[in-house]
Amino acid sequence: MSMAPNPESEAAPVVKEALLVEMRDICVAFGGVHAVQNVTIDLRPGEVVGLVGGNGAGKTTLIRTLSGAHPADSGQILVDGQPVAIANPREAKALGIETTYQNLALAENIDAPANFFLGRELKTRTGSLNDAAMESTARKVIGRLNPNFKNFKTPVMSLSGGQRQAIAIGRAIHFNARILIMDEPTAALGPAETAQVRDLIKQLKSEGIGIFLISHDIHDVFDLADRISVMLHGKLVGTVNKSEVTTDEVLAMIIMGKLPGEVSQRELAQLHG
Amino acid sequence: MTQVAGEVRTPAPPQPVWGRVTRQLQGVLQRVKSGARTMEIDFRLTGMILALIAIWLGFGYASDGLFLTPRNLYDVAVQSVPVAIMATGMVLIIVSRNIDLSVGSVMGLTAYMAAMTQRIWLTENLHLAYGSWEIWIAAILVAIVVGAVVGGIQGGLIAYIGIPSFIVTLGGWFIWRAIIYKIQQGQTIAPMDINFAILGGNLSSGSAISSAGGAIGFWPTWIVAILMCAGIAYALITSRRKRREYGFPVRPQWALVTLIVVGCATILYGAWVLNNYPLPPGLATQYATLHGITEPAGGLIIPVGLAVPVLVLLGIALVMGYLATRRQFGRYVFAIGGNPEAVTLAGINTKRIILGTFVLMGILCAIAGCIQASRLDAGVTSTGTGYELLVIAAAVIGGTSFAGGIGTIQGAVLGAVLMQSLKAGMVTIGLDSPMQDVAIGSVLVFVVGLDTLFQRRAK
Secondary structure (H helix, E strand, O other): OOOOOOHHHOOOOOOOOOOOEEEEEEEEEEOOEEEEEEEEEEEOOOOEEEEEOOOOOOHHHHHHHHHOOOOOOEEEEEEOOEEEOOOOHHHHHHOOEEEEOOOOOOOOOOEHHHHHOOOOOOEOOOOOEOHHHHHHHHHHHHHHHOOOOOOOOOEHHHOOHHHHHHHHHHHHHHOOOOEEEEEOOOOOOOHHHHHHHHHHHHHHHHOOOEEEEEOOOHHHHHHHOOEEEEEEOOEEEEEEEHHHOOHHHHHHHHHHOOOOOOOOHHHHHHOOO | OOHHHHOOOOOOOOOOHHHHHHHHHHHHHHHHHHHHHHHOOOHHHHHHHHHHHHHHHHHHHHOOOOOOOHHHHHHHHHHHHHHHHHHHHHHHHHHOOOOOOOHHHHHHHHHHHHHHHHHHHHHHHOOOOOOOHHHHHHHHHHHHHHHHHHHHHHHHHHHHHOOOHHHHHHHHHHHHHHHHHHHOOOOOEOOOOOOHHHHHOOOOOOOOOOOEOOEOEHHHHHHHHHHHHHHHHHHHHHHHHHHHHOOOOOOOHHHHHHHHHHHHHHHHHHHHHHHOOEOOHHHHHHHHHHOOOOOOOOOOOOEOEOEHHHHHHHHHHHHHHHHHHHOHHHHHHHHHHHOHHHHHHOOOOHHHHHHHHHHHHHHHHHHHHHHHHHHHOOEOOOOOOOHHHHHHHHHHHOOOOOOOOOOOHHHHHHHHHHHHHHHHHHHHOOOOHHHHHHHHHHHHHHHHHHHHHHHHHHO
16 A cells, blocks of 8 residues: 655666655635645556545645645645745646636636637737638647637637536646646536547547546546545545555545544445545 | 516416516517628617617607718717717726716816817917917827826725726816816816817818818818728638638628628718818808809819718727727727636736726727817817716717626717717707607616626527
8 A cells, every 4th residue: 555645655677667746734815714735645647536525625726826826835745856936827738737617617608719829829920810721729629629610719717517627627638738727527428528528638648748636426426536635625545556445435535534554444335434 | 677678488377567668678689680690790880880870860860860960960079079089098997897977077177188288378378379289189189198197096095096087077066077177277278279270170160281271171081081991801801711711610701791892881971971061151261262262153062071080080999999909908808897706816907907998988088188179179168078977978889888797889989979969859859858858868878778688688
């Protein structure tokens, strides 16, 4: 059983695969509420780390410090082993960190290409928006993710959940993401679209992209993640290798905050009422 | 009322008359819209143009042609300008989910500052000769700088401190107007500099630049019209060609040709009407004596042509339209209206964009203020009183949504012209001033009502 809440305690392997991201002792408080307390997690290239926990466990808040949406109060973030300061989303993107948010973070009133390139517009020599070039790229990238996508000139508010997700994921991967944060990527999707997103995650993983996958669907996480980090009440319960645990053991971590070694058979049985 | 949209497919149960009427109205709108889609034209904008034509023809008929005389149309155009200029800025403010209630007061303050600059500071204090060219430039610059600073203060408080724009600009509505009284005890400052007075479009303001005072005259009007036609054709054709190069769907060729022909015909007709407005006889005589021309028997016929303020408005509408649709700034303004959080998460500094919209608004108020001071030939404390509501109404009639994210510059300009046409039209048929306000208020509610019905159907 290898639990590694603290990477320092591991016996140094001969060839240790370089860590893509390390988040050390991250703390975030809102007013007097400690939303995230001393959490340490990491991510390797080509790896999917599932971040799970109940509502209000602090998953999204933790990950927002990495995407630049909200700075951490204390703690350290290392990318490729180098300490970095991420003050805003622009700086995160400059480091190759892309995020798809749970609410998809799309501007409802503008079309798919405009959302795709929001903040990174292609421009002509005179500095005007090059809408034709943007539409062309958006058609290619989004069309690959979702061949049924046709409405490139209508406001995204009229699109389905899956189409909107294609825009959000398309723009995250198009700009050479090395680190991808996906916050509840399948929450708004039907079964077929969920399967599509799962395939996509496997493909991105094979291309060497590191993915933080936030979800409260434990089956999603078991299907896709290599390691699972569990949070409860703003604290990290622990990080486990998926191959070494059962879903019940992860459920016990989520609900009771107990690591697989600490939990009794009776408690596991009680999970199922 | 809410059940109307839901009932579209259910077999008709007995309905109240009102429900049937709204349903049929929605059906008609829907059919017109699908026609507009084939031509890729803005359905709502086309509707407004048609409504405007109907209003003009209606008043023309009701007033025995008085409304449609070139002279009246010239006045309607000139009188629409200050509201139209400010409405172009108000569109961006409302689109990004803010409001500016101070525009009337800012317009008044900047107009007064422009008047002070030319009548007092430069001439009385610095002893610059009347009519020297520096005067009108300095007056306009002072107004623009004051407008930008005022807009910057308000925008800064809204964007960086987070005070609601309604509150900040309501405060501004009081403050900027009050400051006028502190500058020169609120005295009326008149008359305006001879060159500055061209800006207002008054035909009596004789100047060296043009034969017809505040208008540009016969040939320049034709040149402007032809340039506009060429511009429209060029823009439509290049954008079609570009979309074609990328293999995107384009509008059919006949639609392209129709659009160009209709657009150009409208512009050329407008130029022809304006050039059929001769300088009134008294002014023509004045002009003749001034330039040592002997008047022919039938009197001197000097076509007036396009008014200078209308030319300024066309320029501003072009620039604002470009900013709103072709630049990152405009794209972000609209995106903020759709989902401010998404824009922030995309790494965009939304505060700077909001600040920018208010600075721009202040500058537009200043330009409107200069035109108004020039039109009145005076700087007076009451300039722009009540304009904030006219400007907001023009933007809303033009299709700007208070929910944010929706609006067009052309729509706002048309909204201002439509409102002024109603006002002027009712004057020509002898309706009194309270009735004019009743009509404008009704149109505002009616138009927004149509939008609401139509959007419900579209969902």
